[in-house]
Amino acid sequence: MESKLTKSTENLILVDAQVIYPNSSIKVTLASPHRELLQIGKNFKTCDIMVNSSHEDQKSEALKSLNSLMTALNLKISELAIHQPAQVTAATYARLLQSVSLNNSLFTKPQSQLTLINVDVEKGISKHHHKQYLNYTFSSSNKTIERSKLQIDYASHDSWWYRSQLHPLALSSIPKDFLLWFNKDKQDRSDQNDFNLVAKNLNISNNYLLQVLFYQIKFEIADVICCPPFYNRLPRNLPANIFQREVDPNKSLTGLLIKYYRLHHARPTVKQIYLAGVHNRLPNCCWNGKWISNHH
Numbered sequence: 001m002e003s004k005l006t007k008s009t010e011n012l013i014l015v016d017a018q019v020i021y022p023n024s025s026i027k028v029t030l031a032s033p034h035r036e037l038l039q040i041g042k043n044f045k046t047c048d049i050m051v052n053s054s055h056e057d058q059k060s061e062a063l064k065s066l067n068s069l070m071t072a073l074n075l076k077i078s079e080l081a082i083h084q085p086a087q088v089t090a091a092t093y094a095r096l097l098q099s100v101s102l103n104n105s106l107f108t109k110p111q112s113q114l115t116l117i118n119v120d121v122e123k124g125i126s127k128h129h130h131k132q133y134l135n136y137t138f139s140s141s142n143k144t145i146e147r148s149k150l151q152i153d154y155a156s157h158d159s160w161w162y163r164s165q166l167h168p169l170a171l172s173s174i175p176k177d178f179l180l181w182f183n184k185d186k187q188d189r190s191d192q193n194d195f196n197l198v199a200k201n202l203n204i205s206n207n208y209l210l211q212v213l214f215y216q217i218k219f220e221i222a223d224v225i226c227c228p229p230f231y232n233r234l235p236r237n238l239p240a241n242i243f244q245r246e247v248d249p250n251k252s253l254t255g256l257l258i259k260y261y262r263l264h265h266a267r268p269t270v271k272q273i274y275l276a277g278v279h280n281r282l283p284n285c286c287w288n289g290k291w292i293s294n295h296h
Contacts, residue, residue, distance in 0.1 A: 005030060005045035006123075006134065011116045011141050014073065015044060015154050017097035018226035021239070024052040024087040026066065026094055027226055030119065031102075031152060033145050044154065047119070047136050051093075052086045061135050066093065069138040072117045073100050078176035080184055085270075087221055088181050094224040095179075102147070103154060106163075106223045107178075107201050109170035113144040158229065160222040161245055162213065168201050179218050181270045188269045194218060211261070215254040216242065219273070240283055251283050 012030040020027050026049045049066050053059040070076065070093075081092040098105035102114060120137040178197065183189045195214055204210050216222040222242050238244070240252035249255025253273075261267050268276070276282050 002029060002044035002046050004134070005047050005119060006121060008120045010118045011143065012119060013114050013116060013145065013150070014097065014101040015152070016101050016103040016156060017094045018156065018159065019087060019090045019094050019221055019224050020048065021225050021227040024090045025050045025062070026090055027228065028069065028097070033116070033150055049136065051090060058133070065136040065138065069097070072138040072140040073097070073115055075100065080177055081180055084180050084182060091179070091221040091224050098224065102150065102152060106166070106168055107171050107174055110147060112147050114147055116141040116143045116145060156226060158226045158243070160225060160242055163223070166202060169203050171197060171201050191218065191267070211258060212254055215257050219257065220253060253282055256282065
């Protein structure tokens, strides 16, 4: 029950931010905070910010949009997060945006005050597709609204199937390098700190389940992923066990990682995972083709 934001609008709240599968762009959902307007389900408006477009001009406009949104909400991403594979950087942005949104991030405490933002929409014609596209510029209205005054019923219908079964305990703060894959020397970051934080946050004592959920969150960005239907149909090549339950471990990336871990008492390195994807040894080729940017 949402539609594209096609005209400039003032005083909207950020409802959610997600990473679009498979192109790792960012989908932002906004709404008017006034309840009488929200009787109409169509009042949720989305903006697709194509930060990983293969067209450089579209990509640079999208990055400008994303930066204006971050500035409007007074958020800053760490330098290290920018030098990660495309979907990891996008997930870091989405988690940070979610932390100040109505829907809130899986890992943070909901903010009591939400910032109202203005959006300028500029229409143009894409030289690649010969069709209209939209550029967004976000700005702060310098106004906030109390979360307790909002009566908005929002649920994302195209996200991680397991999300509704989690009852997280919000963490007091998340480190800047949370869930990143590479350290500053471009070496694989250990999972230890991230795993401890996720374990604390999810409050799950079953170690096997915890490992499954951790790998899904870290390596398949399950907590922020969405897959908008194309012509009302989901693509066939979806990552297994993310949007729909899949019990066969051979069919999902996380299942394969856990089998490897049991044999070797360590997970494969990010580079090993990447090369397996490149050589089509992993399920869901479409997803794995997007795994990692060329400069790693």
